[in-house]
Amino acid sequence: MKVLVPVKRVLDYNLKVKVKSDQSGVDLSNLKMSMNPFCEIAVEEAVRLKEKGVVTEIIAVSVGPEQAQETIRTALAMGADRGILVKVDGDVEPLAVAKILKGIVEAEGPQLVILGKQAIDDDSNQTGQMLAALLGWPQGTFAFKLDVASDKVTVVREVDGGLQTVALELPAIITTDLRLNEPRYASLPNIMKAKKKPIDVKAPGDYGVDTTPRLKVLKVTEPPKRQGGVKVKTAAELVDKLKNEAGVL
Amino acid sequence: MAVLVVAAHDGATVKESTGKVVAAAQKIGGDIDILVAGDNAGGAAASAAKIAGVRKVLHADGMGKQLAEAMEALIVPLAANYDAILFAADTTGKNVAPRIAAKLDVMQVSGLIDVLGPKTFIRPIYAGNALTTVESSDPKIVATVQPTAFKTVGEGGSAAVETISAPGGALKAAFVGEEIAKSDRPELAGAKRVVSGGRALGSDEKFKAVIEPLADQLGAAVGASRAAVDAGYAPNDYQVGQTGKVVAPELYIAIGISGAIQHLAGMKDSKVIVAINKDEEAPIFQIADYGLVGDLFTLVPELRAELEKAGV
Ligand SMILES: Cc1cc2nc3c(=O)[nH]c(=O)nc-3n(C[C@H](O)[C@H](O)[C@H](O)COP(=O)(O)OP(=O)(O)OC[C@H]3O[C@@H](n4cnc5c(N)ncnc54)[C@H](O)[C@@H]3O)c2cc1C
Ligand SMILES: Nc1ncnc2c1ncn2[C@@H]1O[C@H](COP(=O)(O)O)[C@@H](O)[C@H]1O
Numbered sequence: 001m002k003v004l005v006p007v008k009r010v011l012d013y014n015l016k017v018k019v020k021s022d023q024s025g026v027d028l029s030n031l032k033m034s035m036n037p038f039c040e041i042a043v044e045e046a047v048r049l050k051e052k053g054v055v056t057e058i059i060a061v062s063v064g065p066e067q068a069q070e071t072i073r074t075a076l077a078m079g080a081d082r083g084i085l086v087k088v089d090g091d092v093e094p095l096a097v098a099k100i101l102k103g104i105v106e107a108e109g110p111q112l113v114i115l116g117k118q119a120i121d122d123d124s125n126q127t128g129q130m131l132a133a134l135l136g137w138p139q140g141t142f143a144f145k146l147d148v149a150s151d152k153v154t155v156v157r158e159v160d161g162g163l164q165t166v167a168l169e170l171p172a173i174i175t176t177d178l179r180l181n182e183p184r185y186a187s188l189p190n191i192m193k194a195k196k197k198p199i200d201v202k203a204p205g206d207y208g209v210d211t212t213p214r215l216k217v218l219k220v221t222e223p224p225k226r227q228g229g230v231k232v233k234t235a236a237e238l239v240d241k242l243k244n245e246a247g248v249l
Numbered sequence: 250m251a252v253l254v255v256a257a258h259d260g261a262t263v264k265e266s267t268g269k270v271v272a273a274a275q276k277i278g279g280d281i282d283i284l285v286a287g288d289n290a291g292g293a294a295a296s297a298a299k300i301a302g303v304r305k306v307l308h309a310d311g312m313g314k315q316l317a318e319a320m321e322a323l324i325v326p327l328a329a330n331y332d333a334i335l336f337a338a339d340t341t342g343k344n345v346a347p348r349i350a351a352k353l354d355v356m357q358v359s360g361l362i363d364v365l366g367p368k369t370f371i372r373p374i375y376a377g378n379a380l381t382t383v384e385s386s387d388p389k390i391v392a393t394v395q396p397t398a399f400k401t402v403g404e405g406g407s408a409a410v411e412t413i414s415a416p417g418g419a420l421k422a423a424f425v426g427e428e429i430a431k432s433d434r435p436e437l438a439g440a441k442r443v444v445s446g447g448r449a450l451g452s453d454e455k456f457k458a459v460i461e462p463l464a465d466q467l468g469a470a471v472g473a474s475r476a477a478v479d480a481g482y483a484p485n486d487y488q489v490g491q492t493g494k495v496v497a498p499e500l501y502i503a504i505g506i507s508g509a510i511q512h513l514a515g516m517k518d519s520k521v522i523v524a525i526n527k528d529e530e531a532p533i534f535q536i537a538d539y540g541l542v543g544d545l546f547t548l549v550p551e552l553r554a555e556l557e558k559a560g561v
Contacts, residue, residue, distance in 0.1 A: 017378045094357070127347075129344065164424070246521045248520065249559065
């Protein structure tokens, strides 16, 4: 079966964002961009399914600027077979990404789409669920464990309070949580090989999608800064402060 | 204007987060209805009806574990009656809301922390390191609400409960089972006090032996960093942070946690933060009200003894 893996290019998770002084957004200039960590987990899961012989072809898709090619190359180096870049400059909201992905699914016919549960820039946690709704497919979000059979997939999900297991008919949508797997690093030979793998370049219009944002950003600000407090020397002093100064005991 | 709040509940009663989402709904304005969907959730529907200022409660039984596919079939037809549909930003809300939004061709507002007008909201991005104020141009609002950002609406109402039927038709998803830990401790997301442990605990035995007794002494919920969860010291639903739970208790005690931005995203709005860490340069101390530098394996027992002396 074919698997589609949408991968987003985001600010590297180790870096701290700077809000622009004119409050128009965050300043990403000259900062390292990487694949969204949850998308790495999605690629890894697809590659493992291919290694097990369940999956025959992995297509990595990114919606973003020209440089999102690099994110696709990373997926190819990890083991994806080919890529599709849907080129758009500027922010694309999850709803529009989901509509583009729907178009790609209709063109490619995958049985599974594995997405990250959340992009660590917009923190939306929407795209997979939206794609599932648009396609009328079942969804297994926040996946902790997957078991793919020929006509169904069993998904153990991370939920408040513990774990939940659902069985989904294929085709289905999966979104990854942190503990589904530990993504591999691409080896140098695989990085070289990835350079020869094909990437198709498309535009949102090819799928009839208008990417004009629905949410107008009025301003982006820094959150109120929390002031660091004091260091106490002993547990006794701590209890005294909590009781008599903070009043929380 | 009318707003539909989709309740979080355990069948017997609605969770406190529902009252907080109602508070967000009040800021949007208009009539507020609550939807209680589940199995044998009559108790929850009755408790929703008591929330102050609610017009009516819609009660749908036969909804099982509120699978997203079933919830979509239930809620989308109701949407015509509402200008806004709100969920708590818990795992159920996050699972269901985007399906509704996509079906209504609406761009969802995720995890809003303030309502500035019927269509204008503030929400955190980049693990809470930036706040964005957005205005929706969609005809309807579909949003998840960060409950910790709102003061709960108390009781005092007596809304009518209207029974609605669960949608028929086969679903392509089925509930198979769950492993939900039973605990006498308060629920992490709404707890007044939280004691969290990090990678420094070193094993699940030590996590249990050091973190849990302190939590129990304080009547606190137990939380953990991602590193502690990944290492198997604590279950996944203990994770506090950008991609775990967001908490804002009166007292948050971080023990052997360095204070990565992804962790801070989940607890920096706590009223009082205490950090215990042997590295005096640990970033957690930059936001802690009270820091105690040293080895947690000696300091936590000392803290317990001092609390006991103080009658806690
Ligand atoms: C996509 C993504 C999502 C993430 N989401 C989350 C999230 O939701 N929540 C989260 O917590 N993290 C999250 N993380 C992980 C985060 O970046 C950090 O790796 C993690 O929070 C570190 O956990 P820690 O503080 O327990 O471990 P460490 O960073 O290893 O810190 C351990 C601390 O313990 C101290 N210590 C060691 N021994 C002792 C001792 N004997 N006594 C006292 N102190 C001691 C050390 O000085 C150190 O400061 C995420 C990361 C990614 C990439
Ligand atoms: N621009 C994009 N290009 C490719 N995939 C995306 C894009 N935006 C979101 N996704 C996918 O959707 C997941 C969740 O993103 P979000 O809904 O924005 O939090 C990501 O982990 C990706 O798998």
